[in-house]
Amino acid sequence: MATLPHQQEKLGLDTFLRGLWEENPVFVMLLGMCPVLAVTNSTMNAIAMGLATTFVLVASSALISLLRNLIPKQVRIASYIVIIATFVTVVDYAIQAISLDLYNALGAFIQLIVANCVILGRAEAYASKQRLHTTLVNSLGMGAGFTVALLALGTVREVLGNGTLLGFQVMPANFEPWVVMILPPGGFFVLGSWLLLFAYIRQRRERRLLEQEGLSDAR
């Protein structure tokens, strides 16, 4: 393995922010939909899942970035999966040690972080090519983006489906909860609404940019 063919990215604010907005794993790249839909029926679950995924993402990306010149190309996916699985197991035990209730609420989805394509995608597309510090910042941004997206779904679903936020009553007492919001279809409804909003904002922004360009051309 001689010099890397890839351009090393310069560390900047954009390295972090990209995961939050421009390349948001959920709202823009539509990756990792399984936990997004499954565990966002309450805000607490969404936070826990987001943090667990962020930890696995950052830790595995960091290790992969460190080992990037030692892992032969042919066995890279296997190596990534082993590394990711290790950190998932670590998180699994950690959550059991923190709270059994939380562990029961998240069910099988902690173990399923292994198969979350956000993480493998980061490993393959970024961590395996970039230096440690940019990788750390980038994966932290991606994890934050993922957590924010889960929160966006979790809060809406809990407020509408249960009338509570983080367990506290926020809706008036005579509010009849929309049970469907906690059930799987509610996940699709809320995700669809968020995607609509994101697409609308992006489109409007692009149109504005085009109009501005058009104006400057005319001048």
Next chain:
Amino acid sequence: MSESPLMQAVPSTPGFRMIRTLGAIAMLSGLLVVLVFRWTEPIIAENQRIAIEKAVFQVVPGATQRVDVVLGADGMALATDAAGDGETVYAAFDEQGKLKGVALAAGAQGYQDVVKLLYGYDPACSCIRGIKILKMTETPGLGDKIAFDPGFLRNFEALSAVVNASGDGLTNPIKAVKHGHKQFAWEVDAISGATISSVAVANALNRSMQRMAPLIQRHRDALGEVAP
């Protein structure tokens, strides 16, 4: 980017390199997992103990201490002695060391998966004093009401489970009836809209009580003596 000195020293086939890399990564990950496991094991065990303790004291009102006992066809033994086979039950006592009840685990098929619960049986009144759902995957908003619906939980403040004359089962099996149709002390008033989940709870209690209530009554005096 230059290669590490280790790699230059060992000129090897790509196949060997692959195996070596995978082996090293696997060993590293194994080490990490073992470290974390050793570190969290006592904490997790403690969490589980607290969770069981909390549940036991919840289903046996007035209890503050517990002793784990194994009850089987061939008698009774302390769980720590682990002699003979049988079912582990939790004998619960108040501060004076008086037997307040026995907490038992039970389970039955619910709407989506098995509903697992813990319930408290009071041998003095031959009745069930409380239940707590430990694990379920019932439909949120409908079936999961079995865990917290106050009207439903009121069923288990004094649910009759009297042992029959021959001492091999219950006089009246515990069963769920349609919402608002409860007539007898051994019937469970189902939640409307969550009948399957309510029936699962009643079935779990009935199956467990048919077997265990006679055993508990037979060993009632012995149970009272194991107080901590």
